[in-house]
Amino acid sequence: MAEIETALAQVAAEMAEARDRGSVATYIPQLGKVDPQRFGIAVAMNDGRVFAEGDADEPFSIQSVSKVFTLTLALGKIGDSLWQRVGREPSGNPFNSIVQLEHEHGIPRNPFVNAGAIVVTDVLLAGHQPREAIGEILRFVQFLCDDDSVYIDRSVAASEQATGFRNYALANYMRSFGNLTHAPEMALGVYFHHCAFAMTCRQLALAGRYLANGGRHSGTGHTVISTERARRINALMLTCGHYDGSGEFAFRVGIPGKSGVGGGILAVVPGVASIAVWSPGLNANGNSKLGSLALERLAKVMNWSVF
Ligand code: DON
Numbered sequence: 196m197a198e199i200e201t202a203l204a205q206v207a208a209e210m211a212e213a214r215d216r217g218s219v220a221t222y223i224p225q226l227g228k229v230d231p232q233r234f235g236i237a238v239a240m241n242d243g244r245v246f247a248e249g250d251a252d253e254p255f256s257i258q259s260v261s262k263v264f265t266l267t268l269a270l271g272k273i274g275d276s277l278w279q280r281v282g283r284e285p286s287g288n289p290f291n292s293i294v295q296l297e298h299e300h301g302i303p304r305n306p307f308v309n310a311g312a313i314v315v316t317d318v319l320l321a322g323h324q325p326r327e328a329i330g331e332i333l334r335f336v337q338f339l340c341d342d343d344s345v346y347i348d349r350s351v352a353a354s355e356q357a358t359g360f361r362n363y364a365l366a367n368y369m370r371s372f373g374n375l376t377h378a379p380e381m382a383l384g385v386y387f388h389h390c391a392f393a394m395t396c397r398q399l400a401l402a403g404r405y406l407a408n409g410g411r412h413s414g415t416g417h418t419v420i421s422t423e424r425a426r427r428i429n430a431l432m433l434t435c436g437h438y439d440g441s442g443e444f445a446f447r448v449g450i451p452g453k454s455g456v457g458g459g460i461l462a463v464v465p466g467v468a469s470i471a472v473w474s475p476g477l478n479a480n481g482n483s484k485l486g487s488l489a490l491e492r493l494a495k496v497m498n499w500s501v502f
Contacts, residue, residue, distance in 0.1 A: 199238060199246055202496040206489050207248035210234045210474065217476030217484030220456040225354035226256060229458070229475045236472045236489055237396035241408050247397055254393035255473050256351050258455030259290065261389040262312040264336050264402070266428060267420055269306075269318040277318060280374055281311045283431060290438045290456075290481060291361045293368060301372025305435040307453065310365045313375070316386040320377050329388045336392060340401035341414055345394050352391035359387065396459075396471040403461045403469035406432075406451075429463055433501070437487075440480030447491045449500035454482040462490050464499045 211234065221227035235250035269277055286295060286304040295304055303311035320328045329347070337343045355362075366379035375382060394402070404413045410425035411418050420428075432451035437444040444452055452462040458475035460483055470493070474485035494500060 197496045199497065202493055203236060203238065203246050203248045206492045207236060210485050210489050213485055216474065217478050219475045220477055223355045224358060225351045226457060231476045234474045234485060235396040237400040239400040239404050239469045241413050241467060251396040254395050255459055256348055256457035257392050257394050257399065257459050258390045258457040260453050260455040260459050260461050261392050262307050263428065263453045263461060265312065265315045265319060265332060265389055266306045268332060268335055269315045270424055271420065273318055281306050281314050285435050285441050287439055293365055296368055301369045301374040305431060307435045309362055310369060313366050313382055313386050314369065317375050317377055317382045320382060320385055325381055325384045328385045332389045336402055339405065340398040342398050345392060345398055347388055348391045348393040352387045355387045396473050399459060399461055399471035400469050403463055406463045407465055407467060407469040429465060437482050438480055440482050444487060448494050449502055450494055452490065456481050458483040458486060460486040460490060465501060467499060
């Protein structure tokens with residue numbers, strides 16, 4: 196097996212040469228301003244070692260990667276009753292699609308498509324003011340990565356709040372089926388803010404350690420969630436974490452991963468490591484183009500696969 200330092204350096208060097216880097220998301224205007232040349236990667240091994248290359252210490256907008264953390268919190272809050280309101284099947288549709296909701300009683304296919312994540316956020320809002328719910332999610336992520344410098348990029352949240360018309364449509368539509376308990380603008384206010392968390396690859400890889408380590412925080416040994424729940428979140432990341440590109444990601448990379456339109460991906464090698472990669476240019480499915488390629492290369496060289 197290759198040494199991780201050598202493998203990471205090789206992958207980063209290959210990515211630095213890449214010409215076709217995909218296109219930066221522009222539907223959230225603030226994301227369109229990010230330099231597509233950036234590339235960072237960090238690996239947090241279960242044994243405590245952390246390795247990084249490229250722009251691994253530059254914060255970026257984690258966007259949908261935050262859905263892994265909100266799902267973890269919502270399962271902690273209401274347990275498996277969550278699955279009465281959100282499904283566990285791949286959608287085969289883009290992340291912001293509305294079509295399935297009409298025939299499926301307003302129940303989103305999974306917690307990672309936007310509609311599903313908005314329901315998850317609605318769960319976290321219960322009993323809280325929006326600002327308290329946002330604070331709870333932020334503190335949880337800061338705890339996971341042992342770093343309270345994780346922050347909310349308010350310009351990104353405001354940018355999406357002003358332009359997220361599809362998400363307003365999704366939330367209103369689900370509300371009409373009774374699958375949203377708060378006013379759409381309240382649930383979306385929280386959702387836009389957790390999507391706007393700014394994190395570095397290093398912080399994100401550290402935050403994902405509990406998923407690689409059977410639900411335990413490998414820094415402190417504290418149980419974050421049960422081993423069974425960590426396995427199930429990993430299963431959902433594998434089957435749904437890249438939307439209609441999930442099959443391709445599983446085929447090429449072979450480990451669970453969750454992408455965000457900011458160009459970040461959190462990937463998990465159960466029992467071994469948590470990996471975060473960032474390259475802002477996206478492929479046609481809205482997933483980081485070079486991020487996916489870097490993970491494919493790294494997994495191959497390191498012989499990492501869940502299969
Ligand atoms: O709701 C949205 O459209 C964004 N805040 C998040 C979407 C996202 O990251 C999809 N991931 N590839």
